[in-house]
Amino acid sequence: MLATAAGALLAVTAAVLTAPHAAQAADASTGFHVSDGRLLDANNKDFVLRGVNHAHTWYTARTPQALKDIKALGANSARVVLSTGDQWTKNDTADVAAIVSQCKASRLVCVLEAHDTTGYGEAGAAVPLSRAVDYWKGIKSAVEGQEKYIILNLGNEPYGNTGYANWTSGTTDAIKSMRAAGFKHTIMVDAPNWGQDWSFTMRDNAAGVFAADPDKNTVFSIHMYGVYDTAAEVKDYLNRFVSQKLPIVVGEFGDAHSDGNPDEDAIMATAQQLGLGYLGWSWSGNGGGVEYLDLATGFDAGRLTTWGQRLFNGANGIKATSHEASVYGSTDGGGDGNGGTSPCQVNYRLSDWGSTFNADVTIRNTGTTAVKGWKLQFSFPGDQRVNSAWNAKVSQQGKAVTATHEAWTETIPAGGSVSFGFNGSSTSANSAPGAFTLNGTSCTKA
Template sequence: MRTTAPTATTPRRVVAIVFAAVAALLLSLPGLAPPARAAAAGLHVAGGKLVEGNGTPFVMRGVNHAHTWYATRTTQALADIKALGANTVRVVLSTGDRWAKNDTADVANAVAQCKRNRLICVLEAHDTTGYGEQGGAVSLARAADYWVSVRAALTGQESYVVVNLGNEPYGNTNATAWTADTTAAIRKLRSAGIHHALMADAPNWGQDWSFTMRDNAAAVLAADPDRNTVFSVHMYGVFDTAAEVKDYLTRFVNAKLPLVVGEFGDNHSDGNPDEAAIMANAQTLGVGYLGWSWSGNSGGVEYLDMATGFNAAALTSWGQRIFKGANGIGSTSREATVYRA
């Protein structure tokens, strides 16, 4: 509401000037200034990109590994994924709501194995998949509680770990709730002292065809007290043309919003994704990508396996493409500088 200001000679004006001067003096004194957001430590967002603690941009080039279902395969899987050139692995975990819980000790072990293999570790809670549409799926609030419960495994790992709040946290039902729920989850982690780079998956089973994430990402980032959130889109059948891929990625880059293609494949039951366009545009724009997935797929999507039976010597056509093809991991991946120190 607009009001008419008093003249410079009125007592109200004099009081206002004195008050402002006193407030400025008080705020200049140590300990009385308003709290600043947490100083960046380790991986963090700067200038619309994910960077390391030393300011070097870090572009993810890697794959997903379904640790929660294949924990006994993880040691060899991570070694093989690294040997093929990846700099990042996205590790599937469970909150315990839909599958057996990956507890603090197991999370700490997964992080240690990533570090042993000189990989950046993206940890994701899978139980949120398709919330609102798929039976048994849990909310982002529940996933946030899980991260708080295992924070001892995360403490001190800010240079090596990105916390992916929840996998595909909405189906196609009530996807507009994504903005508020993602913001609330981020704030819960920050309040608990978790200051890692966070990753927020899109709704619509990760594919954001409603553009809910695209159109609200700036607001979510601004609401993060640390300003340290990366966004993740999953590119399957929705992204079946080069034009769609380029438009989506470019909008984030132009808006200086950090983005990763957190999942994609070379085929899918909901349509044929344009993996060549995904990889080429990601390389041109400096956007990270993490293919789905190393091995162990079932339920009719076995074609998404990169390695047959977890055997690195038996790469599938998809595995050959993502690791050894044009704009693939082998030719574009750069190891995190934290491992080169």
């Protein structure tokens, strides 16, 4: 979003669920990549963004300390605002290279975004995504070879509330142009409608956009402000991507906004439940009537605002849920307390509809030898019951659940994974199991 508020948004309208689409794995790369709907780092470790936005282009001198402070408060990532030079002073190659170095020095994954596309078609000074592509090509030397540490956010909120029907073709063309220019990075793409996708244009066309990326390495970003003022809206939107195995993050959100009061509690809880990334807006320096979105008063990490305290230190917040990217040699292993030495990693994703739910489970072999024949055990935290399963045999005694392989999922190659799923029912609040063991060995949680 801009430091000044965007125009009023239209009401959310109903839409029919699109057919499931499995996001296929990107080719093996030296950097971030998408596999089976998940963002993985260069070590093939699941990575969940837990960070904040920083308005670098307006506060360039603040960036080195801001990144250090954001890291010290527990974040694993920061989304850094850049300008193509079309609306604001251009952040040139040298400047971007310095930002990349500062991100790495602070052991942060940085999402670099081009901001001048904000509200194209409605905001008079905004430029199309093709101009953002030109910008990325112009500063390519600053980001090339840094695919382990950065993600490129193609253009911020690239369409307003007019002309948004062009989002699909415009985004597809921009991704193809980036790939043709040799960019191998994970590319993040923002939704139209000032990022909020009230028209469901991104939601209903994401599968086609992903398929059109030659590298299959696109992540979708929704900005949740006033349109997402109920838990039902938050859960419905995010679950529709998860059910299609399409990678989605909440690239921006706040605890208040001029267009309505977003449900930040639901945003953070649902993101944590589904294992999805989020990045709060924004570190400091907001103006134009939205100063309440500052996380820190006057760029002072010692003076967090109420919103800052909520995001960093509250339930499902950054401090409690963030894990450093493994490319920095982290030993937190996904936060399970076993020092990251486990030879397995489990990702448990929920698609919850209240009384019924689906759980998609991926077991990743992080060891050096193949696992042939496996038994995964865990316990439900509530009254969940398994009804049916696929790609594994699943049994339950009380809260204890045991899943064993089928003939076609028997072997987990070294560095590889197998997936299975099940349908269940529950009469109480649903959440992921707290721990998993594979053949009696504790696994980390993705």
